[in-house]
Amino acid sequence: MTTETLIWLIPLPPVLAFFLIVLFTNKNKALSHSVAVGAAFLSWLGSMIVFVRALGVEHLGEHPFESSIPWLPTGETWLKIGVLIDPLSAAVLFFVAWTVLMIFIYSVGYHNYGQPAGDHDHAGLPPHGATVTDDLGHKQTVLSVEPMYSRFFAFIGLFAFGMYTLVVSDNLLTLFVGWEIMGLCSYLLIGFWYAKPSARNAAVKAFMTTRIGDVFMLLGIAFLYSATGTLTYREIFTEQTLHALATIPSGVFGLSAAGLIALLLFIGTIGKSAQFPLHVWLPDAMEGPTPVSAMIHAATMVSAGVYAVIRMFPLLSLDPKTMTVVAFIGAFTAIFAATIAVAQNDIKRVLAYSTISQLGFMIAALGVGAYVAAVFHLITHAFFKALLFLGSGSVIHGMEHGVLHTGNHKVDPQDMFNMGGLRKKMPITFWTFLIGGFALSGFPIITAGFWSKDEILADAFGHGHLAVFITLAVAAFLTAFYTMRQITLTFLGEPRTEEAEHAHETPWTMTAPLVVLAFFAVTYGWVGIPEHFPVLGGLVPNWFHEFVGGTLAEHPEAVEFNIVPLLTSLFVALGGLFFGWLVYRNVNSVEQDKLQIPLLKNKYYFDEAYDFLFIKPLTWFSEVFVSKWMDKGVIDGILHIFGPATDGIGSVIRNYFDVPVINKFFGDGSADATYWVGKNLRPIQTGRIQQYLILSMVVLFVVGGLVYFLLLA
Amino acid sequence: MIPLSWYLILAAALFSIGLFGVLARRNAVAILLGVELMLNAVNINLVAFWRYGDVTQMAGQVFAIIVFAVAAAEVAVGLALVISVYRRRNTVVAEELDLLKW
Numbered sequence A: 001m002t003t004e005t006l007i008w009l010i011p012l013p014p015v016l017a018f019f020l021i022v023l024f025t026n027k028n029k030a031l032s033h034s035v036a037v038g039a040a041f042l043s044w045l046g047s048m049i050v051f052v053r054a055l056g057v058e059h060l061g062e063h064p065f066e067s068s069i070p071w072l073p074t075g076e077t078w079l080k081i082g083v084l085i086d087p088l089s090a091a092v093l094f095f096v097a098w099t100v101l102m103i104f105i106y107s108v109g110y111h112n113y114g115q116p117a118g119d120h121d122h123a124g125l126p127p128h129g130a131t132v133t134d135d136l137g138h139k140q141t142v143l144s145v146e147p148m149y150s151r152f153f154a155f156i157g158l159f160a161f162g163m164y165t166l167v168v169s170d171n172l173l174t175l176f177v178g179w180e181i182m183g184l185c186s187y188l189l190i191g192f193w194y195a196k197p198s199a200r201n202a203a204v205k206a207f208m209t210t211r212i213g214d215v216f217m218l219l220g221i222a223f224l225y226s227a228t229g230t231l232t233y234r235e236i237f238t239e240q241t242l243h244a245l246a247t248i249p250s251g252v253f254g255l256s257a258a259g260l261i262a263l264l265l266f267i268g269t270i271g272k273s274a275q276f277p278l279h280v281w282l283p284d285a286m287e288g289p290t291p292v293s294a295m296i297h298a299a300t301m302v303s304a305g306v307y308a309v310i311r312m313f314p315l316l317s318l319d320p321k322t323m324t325v326v327a328f329i330g331a332f333t334a335i336f337a338a339t340i341a342v343a344q345n346d347i348k349r350v351l352a353y354s355t356i357s358q359l360g361f362m363i364a365a366l367g368v369g370a371y372v373a374a375v376f377h378l379i380t381h382a383f384f385k386a387l388l389f390l391g392s393g394s395v396i397h398g399m400e401h402g403v404l405h406t407g408n409h410k411v412d413p414q415d416m417f418n419m420g421g422l423r424k425k426m427p428i429t430f431w432t433f434l435i436g437g438f439a440l441s442g443f444p445i446i447t448a449g450f451w452s453k454d455e456i457l458a459d460a461f462g463h464g465h466l467a468v469f470i471t472l473a474v475a476a477f478l479t480a481f482y483t484m485r486q487i488t489l490t491f492l493g494e495p496r497t498e499e500a501e502h503a504h505e506t507p508w509t510m511t512a513p514l515v516v517l518a519f520f521a522v523t524y525g526w527v528g529i530p531e532h533f534p535v536l537g538g539l540v541p542n543w544f545h546e547f548v549g550g551t552l553a554e555h556p557e558a559v560e561f562n563i564v565p566l567l568t569s570l571f572v573a574l575g576g577l578f579f580g581w582l583v584y585r586n587v588n589s590v591e592q593d594k595l596q597i598p599l600l601k602n603k604y605y606f607d608e609a610y611d612f613l614f615i616k617p618l619t620w621f622s623e624v625f626v627s628k629w630m631d632k633g634v635i636d637g638i639l640h641i642f643g644p645a646t647d648g649i650g651s652v653i654r655n656y657f658d659v660p661v662i663n664k665f666f667g668d669g670s671a672d673a674t675y676w677v678g679k680n681l682r683p684i685q686t687g688r689i690q691q692y693l694i695l696s697m698v699v700l701f702v703v704g705g706l707v708y709f710l711l712l713a
Numbered sequence B: 001m002i003p004l005s006w007y008l009i010l011a012a013a014l015f016s017i018g019l020f021g022v023l024a025r026r027n028a029v030a031i032l033l034g035v036e037l038m039l040n041a042v043n044i045n046l047v048a049f050w051r052y053g054d055v056t057q058m059a060g061q062v063f064a065i066i067v068f069a070v071a072a073a074e075v076a077v078g079l080a081l082v083i084s085v086y087r088r089r090n091t092v093v094a095e096e097l098d099l100l101k102w
Helices: A003-009 A010-027 A029-055 A087-110 A148-167 A172-190 A197-228 A239-247 A259-270 A281-287 A288-299 A303-310 A320-342 A345-366 A371-406 A429-443 A449-464 A464-493 A508-528 A543-549 A563-584 A604-682 A690-713 B005-023 B028-052 B059-087
Strands: A065-074 A078-086 A130-133 A139-142
Touching: A003 A010, A003 A029, A003 A065, A003 A078, A003 A239, A010 A148, A010 A449, A010 A464, A065 A563, A078 A087, A078 A148, A078 A172, A078 A239, A078 A259, A087 A148, A087 A303, A087 A371, A130 A345, A139 A371, A139 A690, A148 A172, A148 A303, A172 A281, A172 A288, A172 A303, A172 A508, A172 B005, A172 B028, A197 A239, A197 A690, A239 A259, A239 A464, A239 B028, A259 A303, A259 A320, A281 A288, A281 B005, A288 A303, A288 A371, A288 A543, A288 A563, A303 A345, A320 A345, A320 A464, A320 A563, A320 A604, A345 A371, A345 A449, A345 A464, A371 A429, A371 A449, A429 A449, A429 A464, A429 A508, A429 A563, A449 A464, A449 A508, A449 A563, A464 A563, A690 B005, B005 B028, B028 B059
Parallel strands: none
Antiparallel strands: A065 A078, A130 A139
């Protein structure tokens, strides 16, 4: 099979799995997950083959694998769809394939495959546990299987299809198609436990918030198409097209067409990657099952947003104003979300804010022109954040085990203050989570996160963006701090509740993906060690920079090595970790936590502000203005005029025409006349033959006389 | 030869007497008698017009004979009806036979 054909085929297995599960196998749990995981495996296999072949091509950036077909004619031009594997998409495909496969396998365990059906479970709610009797006759409560098991695998299959489509597509059109499929799936999956009102609201919130970004993105795509007549990357990123776009004024804010298009597309990313100010949906998305969080926050959707900006980098970098906006949004989001994460107690919410923050790092990196660093951090982050999310899911799962054991359902299995000491109960989860956490914090040398974050800081410093550099450094410090806080509260110390005491390691289907992802969270950083790094530099060639940098027409130069960002990086990572441990090693309850600042805890009151600024006015607008005034007042008012008016006209016609003329005059009148005539003629019917004869005679004479005199005479 | 008009006057007088009898008499039998007079008046007319017209044409006489025949039958039926009425109603006064009134 040629590589191009293979690339076309990569996204297909998950979507086939989706239809198979939905149409045929949804009754059978084992068959459903086999189909889904099998499909994910096929896509993974295809991706790996493509990746290996891509590695074998020299100058892949100039000679990528590409193939396209004309799809829809639009006047003079064709909307073309096609596939493209250049260094960037190859690298992204690699991590997407791995994380998706791991998440699929993990889902089998997470949804308690093989456990008995629950006592009171029903579709739309998380499983509540089942009572079983063991051999000795003891009754005990164990985890029960998810009621909508097959449905979950169908949805994540469709989700994976969206992501693969997005990655392999060679144009913005199919990218947007994949983008929207994921938007739909994230809605379905966040609202997976739809019987919970919070899940429903979160699903709607996520959908609506990302929709804002998507509308702008679609505008950007439309503008781009009208300006250039093509949506294919490699046709847009030619020198003359870019030059033309950069010189056409857009007429908005004094931006060039390129600047405006890039900005519009970037707004799409702000929504999808949960950047300030559209970040509000992502923490709420934690209502979904944990594999979904990992799918959305690590492997797919939020990465897709960053991927789209990275794709559009040649366009983005044309206008310095756009770059400034991007850098500002990224850096601000990075520090802003990091401060919120410090005060969160829900194990998944901390990670959610950390995701927002790390995505901010990538966006900021793009804003300062650090193309390769952004891609690098995107990939390493995907690995270690998927690991952390799956790890947190494992922790929650273990805690749920404890909750079922004690039967105290008031204990929130996601609250970190209910945990503690889990390192002994869940060793594999602990060690892998530790690796993920250290990678997130940027623990020096051994973890992937260090290399990618260090590169971003070095780039920001090297390109002279000091403000961005300092902001990101502080954010990195906070990252390390809250990560260590999380690890300390969750795993270190002694169990703080009986539930934590009875937590249990999760099955291999959950731990195996953790181990695989932990492997990448450590080793993936080694492919991108800067050449001039002290001691280690040059031992392993900086393959990543060469490879991904080749995507751009002019290869970006690696920044000069400078000791300042390196020392900063070392300091913030180690310092943050140390402080996090120092502060939280003795904290045993929420009250002892000094950082439960209301402002941070309530996420700077963004939800409340949006509620006040947008939702309340919109509710007012729809309920009072549209519904009460416009609909019920004006529209119904007009309609209510029509009703009585027609009624009035009808009454008039009835009372003044129908009743008197038709009924009285013609109807009753003719009957009355006939009656009257009959009544008055009745007396001549005497029954006396001779009177009849006389009458006949008279009539005969009269008529005969008349006929004679009038006609004959 | 007696002029035709005399016959016609006789016939008209006889017809009028018959008509008066039909209209004025109360007895049903008398009414039938009146009808017979009117028929015979017609017969006089028919025979008179035959005699004073084209004698070779026999239509006048033939009609007169048909009228006799029909009159005989009519009287037979009429008298039978009168007897029948008399048996039921015990009267032959025409004014009392008014079942067909409104």
